[in-house]
Amino acid sequence: MTTTDPRADALVDAIGRLTFEAMGALTHLAGELDLSLTQLRVLGILRDRRMRMADLADYLGLERSTLSGLVSRAEKRGLVARAPGTGDGRAVDVYLTDVGQQALAAGLRDFAQAMDPLVSRLDEGEGATLLRLLARMFPDESLDR
Amino acid sequence: MTTTDPRADALVDAIGRLTFEAMGALTHLAGELDLSLTQLRVLGILRDRRMRMADLADYLGLERSTLSGLVSRAEKRGLVARAPGTGDGRAVDVYLTDVGQQALAAGLRDFAQAMDPLVSRLDEGEGATLLRLLARMFPDESLDR
DNA sequence: CTCCAATGATTCGTAGTACGAATCAAAATA
DNA sequence: TATTTTGATTCGTACTACGAATCATTGGAG
Numbered sequence: 001m002t003t004t005d006p007r008a009d010a011l012v013d014a015i016g017r018l019t020f021e022a023m024g025a026l027t028h029l030a031g032e033l034d035l036s037l038t039q040l041r042v043l044g045i046l047r048d049r050r051m052r053m054a055d056l057a058d059y060l061g062l063e064r065s066t067l068s069g070l071v072s073r074a075e076k077r078g079l080v081a082r083a084p085g086t087g088d089g090r091a092v093d094v095y096l097t098d099v100g101q102q103a104l105a106a107g108l109r110d111f112a113q114a115m116d117p118l119v120s121r122l123d124e125g126e127g128a129t130l131l132r133l134l135a136r137m138f139p140d141e142s143l144d145r
Numbered sequence: 146m147t148t149t150d151p152r153a154d155a156l157v158d159a160i161g162r163l164t165f166e167a168m169g170a171l172t173h174l175a176g177e178l179d180l181s182l183t184q185l186r187v188l189g190i191l192r193d194r195r196m197r198m199a200d201l202a203d204y205l206g207l208e209r210s211t212l213s214g215l216v217s218r219a220e221k222r223g224l225v226a227r228a229p230g231t232g233d234g235r236a237v238d239v240y241l242t243d244v245g246q247q248a249l250a251a252g253l254r255d256f257a258q259a260m261d262p263l264v265s266r267l268d269e270g271e272g273a274t275l276l277r278l279l280a281r282m283f284p285d286e287s288l289d290r
Numbered sequence: 291c292t293c294c295a296a297t298g299a300t301t302c303g304t305a306g307t308a309c310g311a312a313t314c315a316a317a318a319t320a
Numbered sequence: 321t322a323t324t325t326t327g328a329t330t331c332g333t334a335c336t337a338c339g340a341a342t343c344a345t346t347g348g349a350g
Contacts, residue, residue, distance in 0.1 A: 014279035022164040027206030061172030134159035
């Protein structure tokens with residue numbers, strides 16, 4: 001299963017299709033919650049962790065300067081908060097406020113609902129297998145975040 | 146496998162994690178190609194089909210007015226083209242130009258490369274199983290788009 | 291220890307993105 | 321035929337995204 005493998009190409013394609021479907025749902029549901037897709041992504045990433053600006057920007061695939069403004073606006077709305085990072089005097093950590101947690105919870109609910117038509121095409125055994133395979137792709141993270 | 150099923154929650158979570166990972170990669174690689182994530186999404190959706198503005202907007206989860214400008218700018222850059230829709234005199238179809246096809250091809254290459262670290266954690270059998278399960282979630286579409 | 295380059299973050303200017311309201315033409319319905 | 325609905329666009333406004341410039345802290349090199 002490597003990049004040059006034609007079998008992997010089909011798999012990457014299928015992952016892409018799922019991703020596109022999910023992005024459509026996320027974009028739509030973010031709009032309902034008065035969030036941009038990017039803001040929703042920020043909330044989702046910060047779900048269970050506190051992160052440095054630079055790491056968050058890398059994870060989002062955005063420039064640091066973009067993230068600065070993004071976090072400032074989210075902070076102004078009370079969704080996230082900043083705190084001086086540990087160790088490095090320059091670093092800044094970001095984390096969800098209670099309001100942010102609640103907004104995320106609403107987003108997660110809507111996302112589950114939006115994905116239901118897809119997920120419900122699988123029976124229990126298939127669902128369990130899919131979950132196991134996806135978990136194998138993220139070995140470093142616990143399964144139930 | 147329905148929304149209220151706790152087993153489905155874990156699965157939706159895993160799908161969400163994969164989606165977030167893929168979005169980070171897509172955002173980053175879109176930037177490299179001088180495209181926004183949304184523009185890349187447009188190209189990906191139009192990969193093998195011609196679509197009406199309204200349908201494309203729905204698929205993206207965006208307002209029609211947003212899509213108008215988006216397509217206009219993409220058109221100006223030569224990535225897509227408009228044509229009067231069939232049947233309805235008001236409708237407008239959008240489709241990829243050759244330039245758009247090439248930009249998409251570059252994006253697909255980069256995406257495969259970005260997903261490789263994840264995909265390569267699966268052996269061949271697992272990859273085949275995952276592909277089969279994902280294909281089952283999109284029954285109406287051919288497997289090798 | 292003292293410079294000095296590298297790093298983490300921010301601000302600024304500019305172009306692109308996204309929304310809703312308003313508008314217009316074609317289509318569907320009464 | 322008159323009316324409403326639908327597909328698409330334009331406009332104004334706020335947000336998003338980038339790169340360049342800036343500032344402070346850090347970590348080495350000498």
